[in-house]
Amino acid sequence: MHMRSPDLPELRHWLLIADDAPFLKLAKTKKGLLGQLTALSYDQEINVSKQAVRMTGLAAKIIAERDADYVRNYLLRLFWLVNDESGGICWKAPN
Numbered sequence: 001m002h003m004r005s006p007d008l009p010e011l012r013h014w015l016l017i018a019d020d021a022p023f024l025k026l027a028k029t030k031k032g033l034l035g036q037l038t039a040l041s042y043d044q045e046i047n048v049s050k051q052a053v054r055m056t057g058l059a060a061k062i063i064a065e066r067d068a069d070y071v072r073n074y075l076l077r078l079f080w081l082v083n084d085e086s087g088g089i090c091w092k093a094p095n
Contacts, residue, residue: 011036012043015051023055027062034059034074 006014006026014022026033037059040052064071 005030005032008036008039012040012048015040015048015055016045018051020055020058023059024062027059031063031067031070034063034071038078 006022011023023033023037034056037052037056041049041056043049043052060071060074
């Protein structure tokens, strides 16, 4: 069964209510979830931001089981976004 990709407001709602189940299910089929969670890590609501960072780690573990290179490249991109060359714009990556 194909699971549709939720939009950012729906993902944000799941983070606000701390519902891990949909994220863990999505991580099994949607690698792009990591990018959506990164976007949500910039949310002004601190609980959303913190939950997005936490969920990124949980989702990355699941995604790495089937595509470790995807997660490795994702992490390399985060490291690049933190450095001075990129302008250091990924504030939450070190969390």
